[in-house]
Amino acid sequence: MSQVLEMNERGSRPAAAGAPASPAHAETKTGIFAITYSIAFPLLYTAFERLNWPLFTYHPVLGNVDFWRQSAGVGPPMFWYGWIVLAAAAAFVVALAATTISAQRLRQTTVFCCALAVLWPAALAGLRIFILDWATFDAEFLNSPWVAAVPAFAGATAITWLTGPRFADRLWTSWLLIAPIGGLVVLGYSLQQYFVR
Amino acid sequence: MDILFSVVREDTFWRILLFVHFLLAVGLLAAVSLQVASVLMPARQAAGHVIDRSPMPAQSFTILIIVLYVLQALMGAWIYVKYRTYVRIPMEELRHWWTVGSFEFKEHVVTMGMGLLPAYWYFWRQPGSAEHAGIRRWVTVFLALSVWYSFVVGHVANDFRGVGS
Numbered sequence: 008m009s010q011v012l013e014m015n016e017r018g019s020r021p022a023a024a025g026a027p028a029s030p031a032h033a034e035t036k037t038g039i040f041a042i043t044y045s046i047a048f049p050l051l052y053t054a055f056e057r058l059n060w061p062l063f064t065y066h067p068v069l070g071n072v073d074f075w076r077q078s079a080g081v082g083p084p085m086f087w088y089g090w091i092v093l094a095a096a097a098a099f100v101v102a103l104a105a106t107t108i109s110a111q112r113l114r115q116t117t118v119f120c121c122a123l124a125v126l127w128p129a130a131l132a133g134l135r136i137f138i139l140d141w142a143t144f145d146a147e148f149l150n151s152p153w154v155a156a157v158p159a160f161a162g163a164t165a166i167t168w169l170t171g172p173r174f175a176d177r178l179w180t181s182w183l184l185i186a187p188i189g190g191l192v193v194l195g196y197s198l199q200q201y202f203v204r
Numbered sequence: 205m206d207i208l209f210s211v212v213r214e215d216t217f218w219r220i221l222l223f224v225h226f227l228l229a230v231g232l233l234a235a236v237s238l239q240v241a242s243v244l245m246p247a248r249q250a251a252g253h254v255i256d257r258s259p260m261p262a263q264s265f266t267i268l269i270i271v272l273y274v275l276q277a278l279m280g281a282w283i284y285v286k287y288r289t290y291v292r293i294p295m296e297e298l299r300h301w302w303t304v305g306s307f308e309f310k311e312h313v314v315t316m317g318m319g320l321l322p323a324y325w326y327f328w329r330q331p332g333s334a335e336h337a338g339i340r341r342w343v344t345v346f347l348a349l350s351v352w353y354s355f356v357v358g359h360v361a362n363d364f365r366g367v368g369s
Contacts, residue, residue, distance in 0.1 A: 045320050085284075085285070090315075187316035187317075204301045
C-alpha cells in the first residue's frame with residue numbers, strides 16, 4: 008500500500024487512467040487534424056516515392072534546386088526532400104479538409120482511401136500480369152493507371168460499404184500504425200535490390 | 205558556407221556536424237527509451253488500475269522527444285547531402301550493398317516517424333486518458349524503434365566514412 012501511495016506521489020494519474028473512456032468521436036478539431044495528418048502522410052509519402060513525384064530535385068554537386076523531377080545534371084539528383092515536402096503539404100491539405108466533415112464520414116473516407124491505396128497499385132500490377140501472361144489479344148490499352156482505377160474504386164467502395172461505420176470507427180486510430188508499417192513494407196520491398204545481390 | 209569554411213576546414217566542419225548529430229541522437233535515444241519503458245512496463249495498483257512506474261511522468265519527455273526528433277531529422281537531412289556525394293558513391297563502388305540499402309530504408313523510417321509526430325503529440329497531451337492508451341503506447345513504440353534503427357544504421361554508415369573512421 009505504501010508503494011502504491013509512493014507511486015501516486017510521483018506525478019502519475021491513476022485516477023484518470025482508470026476513468027471511463029470518453030464517448031466515440033470525442034476528438035477535438037486539433038485531434039482530428041493531428042490523427043488525419045499522421046495517417047495521410049505515410050500513405051502520400053509512399054505513393055510519391057513509388058511514383059517518383061518530388062516537388063523539387065536537389066543537385067548536391069551544384070547546389071541547385073529544380074522544380075519537380077530533374078534527373079539530368081552534374082552528380083546524383085536527390086529526390087527525398089521533394090517527396091517529403093510534397094507529402095507534408097498534401098497531408099496538411101487532407102487533414103485540414105478532414106476537420107470540415109463529420110466524424111463518421113471521416114472514418115469511412117479513411118477506410119475508402121486506405122483501401123484505394125492498396126487496391127489501385129494491386130489492380131495495375133494485376134492488369135500487367137494479365138497482359139503479359141494471359142491475354143490472347145493486344146491488351147496493351149489496359150496497361151494504364153486510369154484503367155486500373157476502375158476496379159480499384161469499385162473495390163474500395165465495396166470494402167467501405169461492407170465494413171460499415173462501426174468497423175470504420177473501431178479501426179480509426181489503428182490506421183496510425185497500419186499506414187506507416189504498410190508504407191515501410193512497400194518501400195522496403197522496393198529496396199530489395201540492395202539485399203539480394 | 206564559404207565564410208564558414210574560411211574559419212574551419214570543410215571536412216572538419218562536417219565531422220563536427222556529424223558528432224553533434226550523434227550527441228543529439230544519444231539524447232533522443234535515452235528520452236524515447238525511457239518513455240517506451242514506462243508505457244510498456246506499467247506497475248499495478250492494489251485496486252488493479254495501471255499506473256506509471258517511471259520516476260518521472262512519461263509525459264514530460266514528449267516535447268523533448270518531438271523537438272529532438274525534428275532537430276535530428278533536419279540535421280540528418282543536412283548531413284545527407286554530404287553522405288550522398290562523399291559516402292554513398294564509394295560505398296557502392298566497394299559493393300557495400302547492405303549498408304547502402306539499410307541507409308536508404310532509414311530515410312523512409314525517419315520520414316514515417318516524422319509523419320507520426322502530430323498524432324504522438326496529441327495522444328500524449330492527456331496521458332491519463334484511457335481512450336487512446338493502446339494507440340498511444342504503440343505509436344510511442346514505433347517512434348522508439350525508428351530511433352533505434354536509425355541510430356544503429358547511422359552508426360554503421362559512420363564507421364564506413366565518418367567521425368573516427
